[in-house]
Amino acid sequence: MSAEPNVTEAQIGAPPEKPPQEKPLRRNRDFQALWIGEFLASVAKESAEIAYPLLILAETGSATWAGAVGSVQLLTAGLMSIPGGSIADKFDRKLILMVTSAVRMVLLAVFGVLASLGHVSVPLVMGLAVLSSACLGVQQPAGLAAIKQLVPASQLTQATSQTQIRFFGATVVGPPIGGWFYGLGRGFPFLSAAVAFLASWVVFFFIRKPTQAPAQPESVAETAEKAEAAAPVAKSRPLDGFRFIIRQPILGRMIFWVMGSNMAFNHSGVFLALIATAHQRGAGDSTIGVTLAVAGAGGLTGALLSNFLLKRLRPVVVIMYATWVGPVAAVLLIVVPNAIPLGFLVALIFLRAGVFGALFMSYIGALVPDRLQGRVIGVVMFISLIAQPLGIFGVGAIFDNAGPTWVFATMAIVGTVFALPMLSKTIFRLRPPEELAVA
Numbered sequence: 001m002s003a004e005p006n007v008t009e010a011q012i013g014a015p016p017e018k019p020p021q022e023k024p025l026r027r028n029r030d031f032q033a034l035w036i037g038e039f040l041a042s043v044a045k046e047s048a049e050i051a052y053p054l055l056i057l058a059e060t061g062s063a064t065w066a067g068a069v070g071s072v073q074l075l076t077a078g079l080m081s082i083p084g085g086s087i088a089d090k091f092d093r094k095l096i097l098m099v100t101s102a103v104r105m106v107l108l109a110v111f112g113v114l115a116s117l118g119h120v121s122v123p124l125v126m127g128l129a130v131l132s133s134a135c136l137g138v139q140q141p142a143g144l145a146a147i148k149q150l151v152p153a154s155q156l157t158q159a160t161s162q163t164q165i166r167f168f169g170a171t172v173v174g175p176p177i178g179g180w181f182y183g184l185g186r187g188f189p190f191l192s193a194a195v196a197f198l199a200s201w202v203v204f205f206f207i208r209k210p211t212q213a214p215a216q217p218e219s220v221a222e223t224a225e226k227a228e229a230a231a232p233v234a235k236s237r238p239l240d241g242f243r244f245i246i247r248q249p250i251l252g253r254m255i256f257w258v259m260g261s262n263m264a265f266n267h268s269g270v271f272l273a274l275i276a277t278a279h280q281r282g283a284g285d286s287t288i289g290v291t292l293a294v295a296g297a298g299g300l301t302g303a304l305l306s307n308f309l310l311k312r313l314r315p316v317v318v319i320m321y322a323t324w325v326g327p328v329a330a331v332l333l334i335v336v337p338n339a340i341p342l343g344f345l346v347a348l349i350f351l352r353a354g355v356f357g358a359l360f361m362s363y364i365g366a367l368v369p370d371r372l373q374g375r376v377i378g379v380v381m382f383i384s385l386i387a388q389p390l391g392i393f394g395v396g397a398i399f400d401n402a403g404p405t406w407v408f409a410t411m412a413i414v415g416t417v418f419a420l421p422m423l424s425k426t427i428f429r430l431r432p433p434e435e436l437a438v439a
Contacts, residue, residue, distance in 0.1 A: 025158050030209040031150040034097075037203035038143050039166045041101055044196035045136065046174020048108060049073065051182050051189035052129055055115065056122060058186070065122055070268070071389050072126060073133040078385030080137025085241055085378020088142040089371060093211035097146075097204045100139040104132050105197035108190045116187030140381055145373035146211035148365045153437035160361040161307035164354040168303040172296075213370035241375030248367060249426045251376070254360055257323055259383045260418025263391040264411045265326050265349055271295070273395050273411075274342060277404040283339035291343035298347030303354030310359060315430045322356035323419035325349055330412035334405050362433035369438055 025031060052073075053066035060066075088096060111128050114120065144163070151159045181188040245251050271292060278288045310318065329345045336342055368376045398407045 022152055022154065025151065025155050025162070028151060028155075030207050031147070031159060033203050033206040034143065034146055034150060035162060035166055037097065037101070037200040037207075038163075039170060040196045040200035040203065041104075041139070042166060042170030043174045043177065044104070044108075044193035044200070045132070046170050047178030047181065047189055047196070048132070048193040049129075050175040050178035051186075052125055054179075054182055055120060055186060056125055059120055060122060069126060069129050071392075073129050074385050074389055076130050076133035077137040077140075078382045080134045081141060081378040081381035081385065082241075083378075084138035085141040085145075085375040085381075086237055087138055088145045088374025088378070090374075093142040093146045093374075094204060094207050096142040097139060098201055100135040100142075101197045101201040101204065104135050105194045105201065107131055107135075108197065109194035112187040112190035112194060114187070115190060116185060118186075120186070137378075137381070141374045141377040142211075144361065144364075144377045145370075146207075147361075148368075148370055148373055149211050149213060150207075150209055153366065154434050156365045156433055156437070157310050157358065157362040158307050160365065161303070161310060161354075161358040163361065164303040164306055164358045165300075167357075168300040168354055172300055237375075240372060241377075241379035244368065244372055244376055245379055250363060250430065251367060253421050253424065253427060254319075254363070255380060255383055257418050257422055258360070258380070259387045260414055261323075261326060262384050262387040263394070264330075264414040264418075266388040266391045267296075267299070267350070268388065269391040269395040270346055270349070270411075272392065273399060273404065273407045274346060276399050277333075277407075278339040278342065280404060281337065281339065287339050291339045294340065294343035295346035295350060298350030299353050301347070301354070302351040303358075305351075306355045306358040309355055310362075315359060315432060316428050318355055318359055319422060319427055319430070322352040323415075323422045325352055327412045327415040327419065330408045330415060333408040333411075359433070363436070366433035366437040 049070075052069045056062065056066045056069060107128060111124070114124070147156070147159050147163070177192070178189045181192050245255055274291060274295060275288055278291055283291070326349050329349050332345055333342060336345065364373070364376060364380070394410070395407055398410055
């Protein structure tokens with residue numbers, strides 16, 4: 001609690017000063033430049049990534065190799081996010097965004113030319129996927145960490161909601177664009193993605209506001225904290241992000257749940273279970289397509305509604321829905337006989353992603369000092385991405401050996417175990433992010 005401010009006699013008679021008016025987020029040119037540049041980069045990424053397995057299938061006919069490229073991308077981006085977070089805290093974040101976009105532009109342009117000339121091999125595709133995903137692991141922490149400096153604390157939730165729309169919007173429009181360009185020629189998806197990365201590079205150039213907080217003298221508390229931690233981690237600065245999350249009760253609980261949720265309910269694993277289950281229950285290909293479309297719409301719907309919902313609901317309401325809709329829906333997936341209702345149940349699970357994602361990133365923006373933003377976001381990316389291949393593999397293995405009932409039962413059990421720590425006083429008493437913001 002803060003003490004009451006001293007008031008002089010002159011101030012008593014003076015009219016109250018009006019606080020400076022914040023401009024609407026849509027008029028924040030720096031943030032909108034960041035958003036548009038990141039959206040273009042995300043669309044480029046999604047359109048190129050749909051072409052990787054198509055190209056490998058055309059060259060080898062191997063579904064195993066086609067599937068392996070996705071796992072390689074997840075693992076690479078996850079592993080690179082740890083050093084990527086450190087880079088985002090050490091170097092200018094705008095420069096990082098521009099350099100990574102330029103590197104990906106060159107990689108995809110060169111590969112697009114090679115693919116157009118017929119010079120394609122599995123090692124070449126894998127090498128491109130690894131290098132591009134490594135750039136993603138460096139770029140994403142920088143882009144997300146920059147938000148804290150480009151918007152006021154009161155607009156963090158709105159900004160992160162708009163960021164969720166960017167992510168889910170790119171996953172909707174990117175793959176069809178990549179598929180359409182692939183129909184024109186093998187090299188076209190990569191050449192078009194290179195053009196999009198060039199456009200993102202140009203847009204990033206228009207970010208004028210500093211994307212890093214100015215260096216400030218350390219407080220006594222910060223100095224003591226660093227001295228306490230210096231001995232064991234003097235040569236392991238990237239681990240500062242892990243240590244901060246472990247010590248922070250709000251973020252620690254949230255990231256623990258995110259890890260479990262990404263294992264049990266990641267998009268690829270759930271879609272795999274949905275397709276296999278619908279086939280087993282006699283659904284035709286067109287029905288399965290509608291089911292997947294209904295399910296996939298949940299994520300984008302949640303992202304579009306996130307700002308509206310977060311303005312009107314207490315954080316604990318959003319968190320309880322996010323943590324418990326998965327286990328409940330998984331139990332219902334066991335007993336629902338028809339395919340399309342399965343899609344609606346999965347849509348309810350995916351709906352939480354955009355809303356909780358915006359809330360979670362708002363708490364990171366509010367609670368994490370700017371000097372640690374990149375490293376903490378890098379840890380979040382690492383945990384989120386590394387958990388997904390485990391979940392995808394688990395879904396396939398359980399389905400082959402025990403069938404859909406045990407797939408959904410396992411999802412419910414895992415979801416419940418990881419949701420239990422959220423039933424705490426810390427979460428139930430949680431205040432909105434803007435009330436907890438630190439510099």
